[in-house]
Amino acid sequence: MDPRSEVVLRQQQFLSGKLLLINAPADHLSHELSKNLDVSIWTWNFADHQYFEQQQFDTHFSVEFPKTDIDQVIIFVPKSKELLSYILHVVASHLKQGQSIFLVGEKKGGVERAAKQLQPLGKNLKLDSARHCQLWQCILEKTDTLKPLQNWVKTYSLQINQTQLHICALPGVFSQNHLDVGTAILLPYLNNIKSGKLADFGCGAGVISAYLAKLNSKNEIYALDVDAFALCSTEMTFHRNGLNLEQLHIQAVTGIHDAPQQLDAIVSNPPFHQGIHTDYAASEGLCKQAKKHVTLNGELWIVANRFLNYALLIEQQFGCCNVLADQQGFKVLYAQAS
Incomplete structure (x- = not known):
């Protein structure tokens, strides 16, 4: 299993309700999470999307946020800083104040830099640091109005x-x-x-x-x-x-x-x-x-x-x-x- 997923599993007591995994790796995380969670996936990687489809998960291959109600999201940090900015904006325009954004990534993949991008949205807490990865939680205080894709x-x-x-x-x-x-x-x-x-x-x-x-x-x-x-x-x-x-x-x-x-x-x-x-x-x-x-x-x-x-x-x-x-x-x- 991907080390980022292992870190999420270590702290899954913080997870609840309708959970959206964003840019998640193609591994068994979704199977290992509590059955009380309603898990769906948003990915822009077609190979990952096909994997999740084969596993019969609710998966969305798109550049846009899925058209469904979500209580929490876990963002697996992408390589691109600009792409993370877009994802955070879209998430902040769909969640409500008080809901949680989780951010997980490898240290060599820029998770500490990514956590700084999270700061303007609300109160941040580092939940875990293991497997050369970090997991952060942001309790959303500042929502956003969705900008057209063309703006990006x-x-x-x-x-x-x-x-x-x-x-x-x-x-x-x-x-x-x-x-x-x-x-x-x-x-x-x-x-x-x-x-x-x-x-x-x-x-x-x-x-x-x-x-x-x-x-x-x-x-x-x-x-x-x-x-x-x-x-x-x-x-x-x-x-x-x-x-x-x-x-x-x-x-x-x-x-x-x-x-x-x-x-x-x-x-x-x-x-x-x-x-x-x-x-x-x-x-x-x-x-x-x-x-x-x-x-x-x-x-x-x-x-x-x-x-x-x-x-x-x-x-x-x-x-x-x-x-x-x-x-x-x-x-x-x-x-x-x-």
């Missing part, structure tokens, strides 16, 4: 060749404030991509998806991500650029195995983090399974850190992998199915 979007503009894009990114989404180096290196090469049915695996704020849509209005774009905030950001980016939403297919996935079949190309700046931890499963899975999802002569375009040996994994599947660029610590890799 950050925008920036970029120019690739002759194409200008305006990017919209919600809190917690990769590269929320500016274009990341890897994607910047990849984008100019995509002018040569095969047109048709294209997937952007790990779409983030929709930079690649929007660029592919701009390149050819007939391209059919599948924006794939595990994160609800990323999928929502991609849709917002399409709106912001006046792109045809009929070109865009938003799809929550747990990995490349959930992607459509018969794609003309897959493009990715693949993710390698799960929360605060490094996790190469999704990106390595992409390299190993992409060929199953493309047509004959279908393409794979990837940008990745130079030190990651993805070229070998791709070559084992496609027979050949070309390094199109090697700069600023990143490689652009290309392969074609035969």
